[in-house]
Amino acid sequence: MSSNSIDNNSSIEEGRSPVLQVSPLGFPWQTIDPFLFCVYHDDAYPKANAQMGPEAPLAGRQIGQDFSRKDGWSMYHGDTVPGFPSHPHRGFETVTIVRKGLVDHSDSLGATARFGGGDVQWLTAGKGIVHSEMFPLLDANAPNPLELFQIWLNLPARSKMAEPHFTMFWSEAIPHFASDDAAGGRTEVAVIAGRFGGTAADGGQAPIHPLSPPPDSWAAQADADVAIWTLKMTPGAQWTLPAAAGEGTRRMLYFFKGAVATIAGRRVEGPAAIELRADTAVELRNGDEEPSEFLLLQGRPIAEPVAQYGPFVMNTQAEISQTLADYRRTQFGGWPWSDPAPVHGRDAARFARHPGGREETPRA
């Protein structure tokens, strides 16, 4: 069968399939309101050098702007350590899910953090923040793989000028659940945001209570129906994605690892972005050959005009002009660090130092 074609042997009724659209994954990935942006970094960094960068020549890359994936990795805007040195944001939130490797964060609020291994940073830029996100390589004797999602979640007009807010969700505290099917297949779900379980529609699943999103987030409003889940399915596993709660909710399922899956009876080859009807439960069946992984982004659209200029997302062009003037004048509080691309040493321990100095480490 050709790539991502409809399986004519399936029992789905013409026009009634919950699969609304299947498209190839671009870079960045296409998103639906309330999400603005989603990028997946999957970098096979080599051994580390003494500066916590790649032990490899950087010739042939456009340093400062290297998205080449040459040899399976990019430097992005970093010149020694890969990553994104200091840059501003206004008007939305970043949600950074780090699956492999480490991110060293520093920001204009005075916060710093090192996170990875399933940790999530949820940062409300609100009225303005400057931050850096560097990817230090610590292992001088072995490859240093990095895998992360950076998701931009829009803020409604009333919250665009909210106070910035820094939140860490350590992987140990993120609710995970597993579902085993009758044939021994297993589906594991990490619930970064969005309730699940506790209703008749959830197939007997006990309620899962997610961690609280930042106070001004669209996700903090229960009727916004925001869900951010990652799913891992063993070969041949079957699982029913429950219907969303809200009317008007939209959802995109990103099939980012694995060869093939059947989604509501439709054969889909990965990688693909699959827009699903949110008011219907959807049967997922992984192919028999390989494990597969998915990211689900779901929410009720904010449904307001979007005016974007790079890292600034407002509702009107006049607000963008005001943002550029504000940033020129105030630098959103200024950069309190001596280096635009700070890294936090060779000790691999994860930590967060909040604005004001409160220290936090993951609880086992």
Ligand SMILES: O=C(Oc1cc(O)cc(O)c1C(=O)O)c1ccc(O)c(O)c1
């Ligand atoms: O990779 C892109 O953006 C980013 C990814 C991150 O992990 C952190 C960031 O701060 C950014 C960013 O601010 O740009 C990216 C990729 C492709 C593209 O067209 C972009 O505009 C950004």
